Amino acid sequence: MKKILKQMPCLCLVAVLALGIFGGCAAQETAADLDYSDWDAVLAAAEGTTVTFYGWGGNELVNNWIDDTLTPYCAENYGITVERVPMDIDMILNRLAGDKSAGNEEGSIDLIWINGENFATAKENGLLFGPFCEYLPNYQAYVDAEGEEATMDFGTPIEGYEAPYAKAQLVLIHDSAIVPEPPASAEELLAFCQENPGKFTYEAPPGFTGSAFVRNIIYEICGYETVAALPADSTKEEVREVIAPAMEYLRELNPYLWEGGATFPATEAQVDSMFMDGQLLFSISYDPYHVSSMISNGQYTDTCKAFIFDKGTIGNTNYVAIAYNSVNIPGALCLADAILSVPMQATKMEPTVWGALPVLDMNKLSEEELAEFAAIDVGVGSLSQEELLSHRLPELPAYLVPVIEEIWLEEVPGK
Amino acid sequence: MKKLLLFLCGLCILLPLGMLVLYAFAGRWPWPALFPESFSAARLYDTLDGSTLSVLLRSIGSSFLSALLSTLVAAPAARAIACYHFPGKRIIRALLLAPVLLPSTAYFVGLQTLFTRLGIIDTTLAVILSHAIVILPYGVWTLTDVMNSVGLGLEEQARSLGASPFSALATVTLPLLLPALVSVTALGFVISFGQYFLTLMIGGGRVRTFAMLAVPYIQGGDRQLSALYSLIFVGISAGIYSLFGGIMARHYKDAAAIGKGAM
Numbered sequence: 001m002k003k004i005l006k007q008m009p010c011l012c013l014v015a016v017l018a019l020g021i022f023g024g025c026a027a028q029e030t031a032a033d034l035d036y037s038d039w040d041a042v043l044a045a046a047e048g049t050t051v052t053f054y055g056w057g058g059n060e061l062v063n064n065w066i067d068d069t070l071t072p073y074c075a076e077n078y079g080i081t082v083e084r085v086p087m088d089i090d091m092i093l094n095r096l097a098g099d100k101s102a103g104n105e106e107g108s109i110d111l112i113w114i115n116g117e118n119f120a121t122a123k124e125n126g127l128l129f130g131p132f133c134e135y136l137p138n139y140q141a142y143v144d145a146e147g148e149e150a151t152m153d154f155g156t157p158i159e160g161y162e163a164p165y166a167k168a169q170l171v172l173i174h175d176s177a178i179v180p181e182p183p184a185s186a187e188e189l190l191a192f193c194q195e196n197p198g199k200f201t202y203e204a205p206p207g208f209t210g211s212a213f214v215r216n217i218i219y220e221i222c223g224y225e226t227v228a229a230l231p232a233d234s235t236k237e238e239v240r241e242v243i244a245p246a247m248e249y250l251r252e253l254n255p256y257l258w259e260g261g262a263t264f265p266a267t268e269a270q271v272d273s274m275f276m277d278g279q280l281l282f283s284i285s286y287d288p289y290h291v292s293s294m295i296s297n298g299q300y301t302d303t304c305k306a307f308i309f310d311k312g313t314i315g316n317t318n319y320v321a322i323a324y325n326s327v328n329i330p331g332a333l334c335l336a337d338a339i340l341s342v343p344m345q346a347t348k349m350e351p352t353v354w355g356a357l358p359v360l361d362m363n364k365l366s367e368e369e370l371a372e373f374a375a376i377d378v379g380v381g382s383l384s385q386e387e388l389l390s391h392r393l394p395e396l397p398a399y400l401v402p403v404i405e406e407i408w409l410e411e412v413p414g415k
Numbered sequence: 416m417k418k419l420l421l422f423l424c425g426l427c428i429l430l431p432l433g434m435l436v437l438y439a440f441a442g443r444w445p446w447p448a449l450f451p452e453s454f455s456a457a458r459l460y461d462t463l464d465g466s467t468l469s470v471l472l473r474s475i476g477s478s479f480l481s482a483l484l485s486t487l488v489a490a491p492a493a494r495a496i497a498c499y500h501f502p503g504k505r506i507i508r509a510l511l512l513a514p515v516l517l518p519s520t521a522y523f524v525g526l527q528t529l530f531t532r533l534g535i536i537d538t539t540l541a542v543i544l545s546h547a548i549v550i551l552p553y554g555v556w557t558l559t560d561v562m563n564s565v566g567l568g569l570e571e572q573a574r575s576l577g578a579s580p581f582s583a584l585a586t587v588t589l590p591l592l593l594p595a596l597v598s599v600t601a602l603g604f605v606i607s608f609g610q611y612f613l614t615l616m617i618g619g620g621r622v623r624t625f626a627m628l629a630v631p632y633i634q635g636g637d638r639q640l641s642a643l644y645s646l647i648f649v650g651i652s653a654g655i656y657s658l659f660g661g662i663m664a665r666h667y668k669d670a671a672a673i674g675k676g677a678m
Contacts, residue, residue, distance in 0.1 A: 049622035052620070052621065057628075058631040058637075067466075081436070085619075086620070086628070087615060087618035088631075088634075091612075094616075098524065098531070101529070102527075104531050108536075108619040109619070250500075267635065267636035268577060269638070270636055276445070277444065278445045278446045298443065299443065302448055320615025
């Protein structure tokens with residue numbers, strides 16, 4: 001009895017806290033009274049609101065597409081105003097984590113451009129609203145919900161917490177006037193570099209494209225299945241053992257790279273600039289229609305072409321998610337739905353506009369809708385959608401990506 | 416000899432700027448050509464559209480307000496530190512310098528939490544206040560030395576000749592301090608205009624300043640866009656700085672002329 005009395009203040013405190021938490025939950029539910037599965041109600045609630053769309057702002061084409069195509073489309077069809085906010089994803093996640101710890105339930109972030117490790121982190125820490133995909137009419141109509149890319153993002157189960165936005169695929173780029181026959185495999189690339197020393201390099205991981213190139217080499221040398229089969233709790237040493245042949249290959253390649261492989265360019269754009277300047281013979285892009293865009297704006301010569309390895313190249317899908325404390329969830333749902341519409345997926349495929357592969361299931365489209373995609377001129381130099389998709393390899397589980405980047409840093413540069 | 420040194424210094428500043436100009440307007444520029452194959456101003460027109468210009472103007476306005484606010488706080492603080500003795504003066508002086516010495520992210524996070532609690536996060540007001548806080552140490556430190564050399568002597572003389580405290584301050588001390596106040600404000604403007612991470616954290620991306628538009632492109636590494644944005648950046652900062660300098664120079668020339676006329 002005495003013991004219980006002693007603990008009384010503690011128990012009271014727990015009770016008060018519990019009440020506070022439940023009370024808080026109840027209050028939230030009344031605020032978010034809307035039934036999101038009733039799409040007409042969502043539309044009505046979103047009408048006239050402003051939605052913020054946060055994401056990386058370093059690509060002029062993507063920014064212009066959002067400002068000049070997506071924003072007017074949303075205004076016309078959903079009556080919402082889109083406000084694009086350029087912010088790096090780690091800043092966005094910091095911001096959300098800060099909101100969470102300060103108890104800010106009315107955040108300024110609505111929709112977020114996200115994928116991979118960042119999605120895994122955000123979902124794990126409860127920074128996202130969801131599941132929401134099944135609310136979106138365009139998701140139901142056009143997306144293959146059972147497909148690999150709608151269920152898994154870098155090995156993280158999506159479970160309706162993010163809706164597809166665009167597809168990307170790694171391509172290599174050559175100037176056919178200078179190199180008529182580009183290498184079709186890692187072995188041929190090595191042989192080519194041995195004949196033309198100092199004319200190739202790749203962005204240093206963890207740079208996005210360079211990191212993907214290293215994973216692609218791992219697929220080439222070790223095979224995708226071998227690496228993807230690594231269990232989720234594998235240690236760094238276990239990963240190191242499995243990818244050792246690929247690291248061996250990269251070390252072998254090193255002496256024939258730019259600067260003898262002692263150093264690597266810090267950004268993808270630097271590699272591209274050196275390629276444009278003629279200092280390198282190949283460039284690498286995670287944007288499959290990059291070549292067409294660059295030819296059309298005059299930065300590449302007309303003879304530049306994309307190429308891929310015979311065994312295929314790595315591809316990923318990027319997504320949009322909704323912040324857990326978004327004050328305009330109906331508006332964010334509308335924007336996510338607009339992104340999945342046929343006209344928006346089709347316009348952003350045009351190389352001069354953005355050049356991103358559509359995320360819709362082509363089998364679910366009507367004749368006219370298919371015609372909209374067929375009418376797109378993918379421009380000079382790029383590979384066709386069929387060619388790319390038939391050589392598309394999935395991304396590795398998110399937890400392996402930073403481990404591989406670390407191993408690369410330890411074993412490759414200057415070795 | 417002195418001229419040669421001056422020439423070399425000028426070269427060090429102008430050469431990189433010259434490169435920026437070349438990059439900003441170059442079309443294709445294949446290695447190893449010394450100069451670009453073609454020039455084009457097309458991307459400058461694309462860059463300077465209406466929305467960029469309005470962001471630019473608002474950015475100039477808010478940076479100016481931050482600088483002004485910071486100078487208004489820094490001047491009395493510097494005067495107190497320079498001219499008066501009070502307990503804990505050293506500690507206060509050290510604290511005023513803390514924002515420069517501490518790792519900035521640490522206190523940015525603190526500011527973010529504070530402004531969130533105050534309910535003004537993501538507003539222009541919060542951004543202006545946070546910039547003013549960042550500028551403050553520079554203002555206090557620059558002005559402390561000036562206050563030291565100006566001292567209280569002249570003001571006390573005016574007071575002993577019957578001037579009210581206000582008119583002594585307004586007619587004796589302020590004119591002496593004005594050049595320092597103006598250049599501190601100009602410095603504050605330049606510091607505020609270049610703030611990126613702080614603006615992102617406090618403004619949540621909703622408050623758009625010019626740095627918010629420019630930095631993603633510069634980080635992305637697009638050479639031409641980076642060069643264009645950098646040039647605009649340098650242009651605004653240098654422009655405001657020399658504008659302030661010019662106004663002061665004129666003011667003193669006029670004052671000197673009046674002084675001579677009176678003699």
